[in-house]
Amino acid sequence: KQVVYNKTGIQFMNFNSLFQLYQMRCDGNLALQGANKVLFIPDTLSYLLTGKAVCEYTAASTSQLLNPTSKDLDTDLLASVGLRRDQFGPMTLPATRIGELTPDVQKLTGLGPVPVIAVAGHDTASAVAAVPAKDHRFAYLSSGTWSLMGIETPNAIINANSFAKNFTNEGGIEGTTRFLKNICGMWIYERCRKEWPEVQGLSHSELQCEAMQQEAFRSLINPDDALFANPASMVDAIRTYCLRTHQPVPEGHAAYCRCIFDSLALRYRQVFTWLKEFANFDIDVLHIIGGGSKNEYLDQFTANSCGVTVLAGPQEGTAIGNVMLQAKSSGDVADVWEMRRIIAQSIELKRFDPHDREAWDAAYERYLRITNTPMTH
Structure with missing residues (x-):
């Protein structure tokens, strides 16, 4: 526990992403095994709107996978759950413009190329x-x-x-x-x-x-x-x-x-x-x-x-x-x-x-x- 805390500074709670991903790996979860990208919930919504996969910083920070010194996902912790850094999007800070609504979403909603912003x-x-x-x-x-x-x-x-x-x-x-x-x-x-x-x-x-x-x-x-x-x-x-x-x-x-x-x-x-x-x-x-x-x-x-x-x-x-x-x-x-x-x-x-x-x-x-x-x- 001390090693993980020293890397992340995150308190131990049973729903932290680190533990969820570890259990999925232990269970042989097929979705995890076949995943090209792993997205947190806010990033999933951004992806559905823009088609661009990012890793928003504040959401990632609560996962117990992020190192606050490097301000990026810790590769050792990712490896402990069988994942790689390239399976996550680029680290993206709040107030960053991710992109625009995809043509399909524009057509579905009747909206134009509305910008989508990464909030906190x-x-x-x-x-x-x-x-x-x-x-x-x-x-x-x-x-x-x-x-x-x-x-x-x-x-x-x-x-x-x-x-x-x-x-x-x-x-x-x-x-x-x-x-x-x-x-x-x-x-x-x-x-x-x-x-x-x-x-x-x-x-x-x-x-x-x-x-x-x-x-x-x-x-x-x-x-x-x-x-x-x-x-x-x-x-x-x-x-x-x-x-x-x-x-x-x-x-x-x-x-x-x-x-x-x-x-x-x-x-x-x-x-x-x-x-x-x-x-x-x-x-x-x-x-x-x-x-x-x-x-x-x-x-x-x-x-x-x-x-x-x-x-x-x-x-x-x-x-x-x-x-x-x-x-x-x-x-x-x-x-x-x-x-x-x-x-x-x-x-x-x-x-x-x-x-x-x-x-x-x-x-x-x-x-x-x-x-x-x-x-x-």
Whole structure:
């Protein structure tokens, strides 16, 4: 594992392309054996539109096949799954013009020779491109089913500490690296919500308002514990975790909801603390993007817990980043910082400043004891 991580800087997840291709090879997969070209999903769409096979950088970077130092696919890792570099297209950066719609597609759609642009094919890469930051001194939290918290760096951060804490280095735009950690996000809340028939008529805001009336920090969980990966019942998983850690079991849906939000904010603080150790700059602001940025209670909790100003928005970061990269390709914007200035001027950002620090500090110390994690100062 250490050798692969040193080559790629990518965290180990069972769905990484490296493992999928290895299993296909072990199974004697005929499609893989006969493949002339191997395309990632964004590249497949580009190929169907243009007839040109490329390898878009941000998508390739998450495969655990790309070396962030050479910024190309690693030939040793390709060989380990029985593949060669020439079976992949040329490495292509976001905002590159791939080609035009093929004559067949033009005829089928009634369109002319529309240009096809390689955007940041990995959705989080497009979303981070849309972070409306004014300078590099920011962290981001892409909040949805998953939460992804990270910083933007010029180079990959690969060392024993990043390996031990399971941080990942994914490709960003303009040659940057998205140094981040995956955190289980609103998945836990959504799964619980489906198990509560009594809340089906309630909106998210109504349910969350009820949760705010509950006692704070009464029960805490580690959202990234294996118990919460994909249990038959998420409510039962939380109950089990609380019993195992000698905590009171939440009583009613509002108490469960409060437990989830408190715990997510405290887990965010833990990862944010680690990010500050890795960053070679002071982090002045945390930008929350994605659908979860609409959850103002969790936005405020995150500011309180992390002790940093939170700016929430845009909600549709991936789509906005996609559009702006096409604008960059056409010459309408010069670089990512002009993109970000335009986005900041075009959307409403909500600001959340930290408060109740003493209570959140005490809760964080308790969270670390419960989750059996040494305190980091």
